[in-house]
Amino acid sequence: MTDCTEPRPAQAADHRDGEGQEGMPIGHSSAGPTPSQTVGPYLSIGLTWAEGPYVVAADAPGAVWLRGEIRDGAGEPVPDALVETWQADPEGRFHTPGFRGFGRCATDDDGRWAIRTVKPGPVEGQAPHLAVSVFARGLLHRVVTRVYFADEPQANDADKVLATVPQQRRHTLLAEHDDQGYRFDIRLQGDDETVFFEL
Amino acid sequence: MTTSPHPPLLSPGYKSTVLRAPRQQPILLPHSLGELTGPVLGEGPVVAGDADLSVDGTAEAQGQRIIVHGQVRDAAGRPVADQLVEVWQANAAGRYLHKWDRHDAPLDPHFAGVGRTMTDAQGRYRFVTVRPGAYPWGNHPNAWRPAHIHFSLFGRAFTQRLVTQMYFPDDPLFAYDPIYNSVPEFARDRLVSAFDLSATVESWALGFRFDIVLSGDSATPMETPA
Numbered sequence: 001m002t003d004c005t006e007p008r009p010a011q012a013a014d015h016r017d018g019e020g021q022e023g024m025p026i027g028h029s030s031a032g033p034t035p036s037q038t039v040g041p042y043l044s045i046g047l048t049w050a051e052g053p054y055v056v057a058a059d060a061p062g063a064v065w066l067r068g069e070i071r072d073g074a075g076e077p078v079p080d081a082l083v084e085t086w087q088a089d090p091e092g093r094f095h096t097p098g099f100r101g102f103g104r105c106a107t108d109d110d111g112r113w114a115i116r117t118v119k120p121g122p123v124e125g126q127a128p129h130l131a132v133s134v135f136a137r138g139l140l141h142r143v144v145t146r147v148y149f150a151d152e153p154q155a156n157d158a159d160k161v162l163a164t165v166p167q168q169r170r171h172t173l174l175a176e177h178d179d180q181g182y183r184f185d186i187r188l189q190g191d192d193e194t195v196f197f198e199l
Numbered sequence: 200m201t202t203s204p205h206p207p208l209l210s211p212g213y214k215s216t217v218l219r220a221p222r223q224q225p226i227l228l229p230h231s232l233g234e235l236t237g238p239v240l241g242e243g244p245v246v247a248g249d250a251d252l253s254v255d256g257t258a259e260a261q262g263q264r265i266i267v268h269g270q271v272r273d274a275a276g277r278p279v280a281d282q283l284v285e286v287w288q289a290n291a292a293g294r295y296l297h298k299w300d301r302h303d304a305p306l307d308p309h310f311a312g313v314g315r316t317m318t319d320a321q322g323r324y325r326f327v328t329v330r331p332g333a334y335p336w337g338n339h340p341n342a343w344r345p346a347h348i349h350f351s352l353f354g355r356a357f358t359q360r361l362v363t364q365m366y367f368p369d370d371p372l373f374a375y376d377p378i379y380n381s382v383p384e385f386a387r388d389r390l391v392s393a394f395d396l397s398a399t400v401e402s403w404a405l406g407f408r409f410d411i412v413l414s415g416d417s418a419t420p421m422e423t424p425a
Contacts, residue, residue: 031389032204032386032389032412033204033205033274033386033389033412033413033414034204034361034363034389034390034411034412034413035204035205035206035363035382035383035386035387035389035390036205036206036361036362036363037206037349037362037363037364037378037379037381037382037390038213038215038362038364038378039349039351039362040349040364041297041299042287042295042297042299042300043287043349044297045287045295045296045297045311045312045313046285046286046287046312046313046314046349046351047285047287047351047362049244072218072219073217073218073219073222074218076218078219080299084360086233086236086237086238086357087233088232088233094232094233094236095236095239100238100240101238102237102238102240123231123232123233124231124232126231126233129233131233131234131357133357133360135362136219137215137219138213138215138216138218138219138220139208139216139219139220140205140206140207140208140210140213140216140220140378140381141205141206141208141362142360142362143208143221143225144225144228160229161228161229164226164227165226169223188218188219188220188221189218189219189220189221189222190222193221193222193223194221195223195226196221196223196225196226197225197226197227197228198225198226198227198228199228199230199234199357199358199415
């Protein structure tokens with residue numbers, strides 16, 4: 001058997017245009033972006049890691065739990081979803097050594113998820129926020145939202161992205177602080193549907 | 200007119216979309232640094248042997264051994280190097296190792312159905328596994344999913360994140376599958392791997408090629424394609 005890094009036959013090295021090249025496997029178009037498909041109900045097999053929910057260590061300065069639940073248009077919990085977060089460090093920097101910035105957590109049987117992280121610093125003048133992807137059975141592609149923090153009212157008022165969100169829906173993007181950390185529930189559909197973004 | 204290759208979130212033939220697809224229009228998000236960067240996961244989550252699903256220690260999984268390989272590129276055709284690729288799948292009998300899968304088909308004690316690897320400098324990846332079986336699901340009467348392998352890719356930026364499914368050539372179940380058919384017709388064949396004789400290893404395993412092209416831009420300086 002060959003190794004992944006071993007040099008390959010010419011047709012494997014460059015067949016960007018797909019058709020008409022000798023040796024190109026038949027029936028496979030590489031003409032454009034690959035479509036998305038749902039993660040399906042068994043996503044936890046492939047997409048969960050033991051350390052996934054821990055963006056930072058428990059004893060990291062400012063470590064806090066961000067948690068919530070996901071519900072569908074009937075108000076039922078979504079037990080087969082995955083939340084992923086991507087964020088800057090507390091100084092607003094990405095890719096700093098020792099700071100992964102990425103968290104992922106599948107929902108439990110009650111639709112709940114939790115990620116241990118730190119509040120990010122401001123990036124390019126925006127209010128502190130996390131970028132969030134939600135995957136689930138029944139979602140043919142991910143939906144994207146942002147977690148802002150309700151205890152940053154001045155920064156939120158000046159945030160250019162929040163300004164594009166209708167005032168009556170902005171609260172769906174605000175994590176509220178309680179005695180267990182920050183809470184951010186996600187409603188996929190229905191009254192109080194979470195604001196989702198198009199990239 | 201849309202040219203997006205992605206399926207609409209509300210695709211009623213796939214019943215689970217009806218209560219889960221958001222109904223409000225998404226708000227266009229201008230890309231800032233947070234969107235144009237993404238996690239660099241490196242080798243962290245990958246353990247030696249993770250790219251071979253067909254063996255559990257020294258015990259072989261049941262089923263037809265296959266090799267699945269391909270190249271990950273961005274929308275401009277540049278290889279996406281050194282990035283995590285995650286896969287998961289049913290076993291050869293069409294059964295997932297998951298508490299909710301109650302399909303009356305045997306579990307294989309030597310097949311967990313999960314794999315991870317990193318793309319190389321040319322964006323290439325390679326897994327050894329067994330061909331997954333088709334399996335029934337409850338979407339509509341006599342519904343069966345075409346055999347598939349789930350793929351998860353990060354790319355270089357938050358904008359490029361992709362989860363998809365790879366199918367096998369000429370599956371007769373394509374015509375009946377609302378998940379496959381949720382994709383606009385012009386892009387469906389991008390989900391179908393190609394039999395690849397050049398990757399087939401004599402007297403050992405069939406090869407299939409599945410190239411993946413990620414949508415979305417990134418801020419990371421590009422390496423020159425090799």
